[in-house]
Amino acid sequence: MSRKAFRRLTLDERKRSLLEATLSCVAQHGLKGATVRRIAEEAGVTAGLLRHYFGSKNDLVTSAYAYLIGQLTADAETRARRSVGDANDQLRDFLIANMTTPNLSEEKVSLWATFVGRVRYETDFADIHREGYRDYLALLESLIEPVLAAQGLPHASTDCRRHAIAVNGLIDGLWMEGSLNAGLYSRTLLPDLVTEACERLLGLPQGSLSGGQQHK
Template sequence: MSRKNFQRLSLDERRRSLLEATLECIAEQGLDGASARRIAEKANVTAGLIRHYFGSKDDMVLAAYGYLVGQMTTQAEQAAADAGKSPERRLAQFVVANVTPPNLSARKVSLWATFIGRIRATPRYADIHRESYREFLSLLETMVHAVLAARQRPAPPDICQAHAIALNGLIDGLWLEGSLSHGLYSIDRLPRIALGAAEGILALPAGDLLQYLDFHGDPLPDRN
């Protein structure tokens, strides 16, 4: 399931509710404990409806993994789209959306870790992982290109991709650390840390991305 597949799910609330119930059961019971019966009970439907929509429990669990990663990418993409025309602000809001709730979530990290264990052994999970990573990188590459082009800096595909890979590593690391809730620091610091580091990766003047956060880490209105 790609990000576009996730977006189309809004047209079918019953199917979406089954995927949400699947994720809830996996979060509570693990993959082995999330039986078709429990998922059906959680969604308040019959087990036959699972077969109608997905064919089997395994297919539904696979779709739930795609739904989870598609949901997170789409939420960050929407934050960037809502940020206006400024390339810097769009990139800043994309980064911030990935290190703040609802994407920043102990539940989502736990689910992600559960699914990620299947990637090496199950090609279908590996396919979803690869496609979701490709889409996320593509979004970052597009935003990086816009920021560099606005400064009349060289922005060939290989440079934009290298920056996107580095930014993805930054985002993944802070997302994991912040979602684990170890209590060593306030997660409210993460947006400022993420944007400061992103400025360093892209060799931007200090404050070019951070200007879109106020003292508490909330987005500021577009200045352009």
């Protein structure tokens, strides 16, 4: 289920509430402890209604994983596309959205870790992970390409793909450690760290993304 599928899910508020209840139960009780009965109680519905929408617990859990991945991507994309500035502003706002709430969340990174542990062994989870990663890279490429072009830097599709893979790795690392909030540093450092590091990865002039930014 891709980011596009996630967007279709949001059109049905009942289905969305069931997916959010599932994530809440998985966060509290783990995948095994998130029984159909508990999820139904969390959502305030009957187990029969859950089965009507999803058929089985596996369908419900895999849909919840797709919803989580789509939610993280869509929230950051919304911040970027809402920017009233130029391509640099859009990329900067996307980066910062991943380093601030609601995306920066101990619960969300813990949920992600719970689900991603099944990617290696279960086809449904692997397919969701692969498609979510593909969507995320495509989005990053679309944000990176005009920034490189404006600076007169190489911006062919192969260049943008390589940069997107590197920037995704940067975001993932800071997002995971920042969300867990181990107390080694303040989370307020993250927006500056991610934008400054992205400048270096893309070969942009210092301050292109980080200079004079206002954290939202």
